Amino acid sequence: MDICPSLFPNRGVQHRPKGRTVKGLAVITRGHRKPEGRMTDRTGRVAVVTGAGNGIGAACATRLAADGASVVLLDRDEDAVRDLAGAIRSEGGSSVPLAVDCTDRAAIETVFAEIAASVGPVDILVNNVGQSARERMSDFAEADMAVLDFILDVNLKSAVICARQVVPTMKRRGWGRIISLTSESAVNGSLKTWDYSAAKAGVIGFTRSVARELAPFGVTVNAVGPGATATGAMEKIPADLLDRIRAGIPAGRLGRPEEIAHAVAFLADDLSGYVTGQTLLVNGGNWMI
Numbered sequence: 373m374d375i376c377p378s379l380f381p382n383r384g385v386q387h388r389p390k391g392r393t394v395k396g397l398a399v400i401t402r403g404h405r406k407p408e409g410r411m412t413d414r415t416g417r418v419a420v421v422t423g424a425g426n427g428i429g430a431a432c433a434t435r436l437a438a439d440g441a442s443v444v445l446l447d448r449d450e451d452a453v454r455d456l457a458g459a460i461r462s463e464g465g466s467s468v469p470l471a472v473d474c475t476d477r478a479a480i481e482t483v484f485a486e487i488a489a490s491v492g493p494v495d496i497l498v499n500n501v502g503q504s505a506r507e508r509m510s511d512f513a514e515a516d517m518a519v520l521d522f523i524l525d526v527n528l529k530s531a532v533i534c535a536r537q538v539v540p541t542m543k544r545r546g547w548g549r550i551i552s553l554t555s556e557s558a559v560n561g562s563l564k565t566w567d568y569s570a571a572k573a574g575v576i577g578f579t580r581s582v583a584r585e586l587a588p589f590g591v592t593v594n595a596v597g598p599g600a601t602a603t604g605a606m607e608k609i610p611a612d613l614l615d616r617i618r619a620g621i622p623a624g625r626l627g628r629p630e631e632i633a634h635a636v637a638f639l640a641d642d643l644s645g646y647v648t649g650q651t652l653l654v655n656g657g658n659w660m661i
Contacts, residue, residue: 412642415440418492419640420484422474422534423501425452427603428553431629432498432636437465439637441496444487445469474501474530484537493545494538496640499531499552499575504568504605512566520567527571532578535593539586548591549640552579553632554651556599556659572597576651583649592648594639599655601627623656 419436423429425447437443437460445453445467453469460467468491472483487494503526510516531552542548557565558572576595583593600606600617606626609617618626635654638644653659 413440414496414640417441417495418444418487419496419498420444420446420487420494420534420538421498421500422446422530424469425449425456427605428598428601428629428632429498429500430456431633432500433467434460434465435630435633435637436496436498436640437467438463440465442466442491443468444491444494446472446474446483447501448473474534475525477533480533480537484534488541493541495542495547496549497534497538497551498636498640499534499550501530502527502553502555502572504565510564515567523567523571524574527568528574528578531575535582539582539591542591543586543589546590548586548589549644550579550582550586550591550593551636551639552593552595554579554595554597556597556653556655558597559651559653559661560659579651580649587648590645592639592645594644594648595651596632596635596639597651597653597655598632599627599653599658601629601632603629621656621658623658625656627654627656 414436417440419433419441421429421433421436421443424433424443424445426449429447430452433443433445433456443460443466445457447453447469448471450469450471453471457467457469468487470483470487472479474480484494504523510519535550535552538548538550542550552575554575555568555572557569558576562569576597579593579595586593600621606614618624632654635652639647639652653661
């Protein structure tokens with residue numbers, strides 16, 4: 373793991389830990405697009421995005437960096453976050469790529485301590501890392517409990533572990549934004565992937581409970597629930613099924629990762645300070661609550 377002093381010239385002398393890669397989970401697609409528009413200037417803010425190497429996570433990191441934040445990219449895919457960091461820097465942004473398993477509590481504690489020492493206190497946490505087990509889908513009665521443990525670790529426990537690293541400092545400083553990615557399947561359920569729906573519903577419950585606790589300290593906690601989004605995971609779905617999914621969405625199309633990132637950017641903004649404990653569904657009207 374290598375945090376380069378030149379990436380954050382306004383933060384003084386930086387500590388450079390020796391190279392170390394902690395293996396873990398990655399998210400879906402490679403590729404990202406330069407975002408459009410800009411909200412509040414986030415210059416001076418430090419943002420951490422988990423599962424940042426691909427898909428929605430990469431779009432969120434790119435969005436926050438474009439708004440001026442110094443973004444730390446966490447993902448098991450070392451090459452993906454290195455490539456994304458290079459792309460962000462080429463646009464004038466600040467980014468540090470780190471390879472880590474977001475379900476490994478000891479590794480996460482070490483990484484966040486190093487971020488605090490080398491980059492600064494975390495202002496914005498985006499809990500994006502997540503994964504379903506589509507290749508091992510099953511009816512409930514035939515479910516493999518090892519798969520359930522994996523799904524809960526990746527989608528729910530990782531968010532809890534990462535949030536615990538930043539909450540004390542956010543409370544002390546009187547400002548913070550925690551945004552966790554859930555799913556529309558958390559509110560409407562899904563066949564064969566009940567474990568994923570349960571884990572993502574847990575993210576909503578976690579979000580609401582912690583939001584109540586942290587509201588007096590100026591820290592907001594919210595969730596974003598994407599619907600069907602054009603990521604690498606969707607590329608694995610048969611074309612006829614994908615056509616049916618698209619036809620069932622009132623907007624008539626899949627979402628784009630950048631559209632999810634815009635929702636995350638709003639919840640990470642000063643302007644959203646009175647919004648907490650909420651789940652914002654970004655799904656083209658597919659599920660309305």
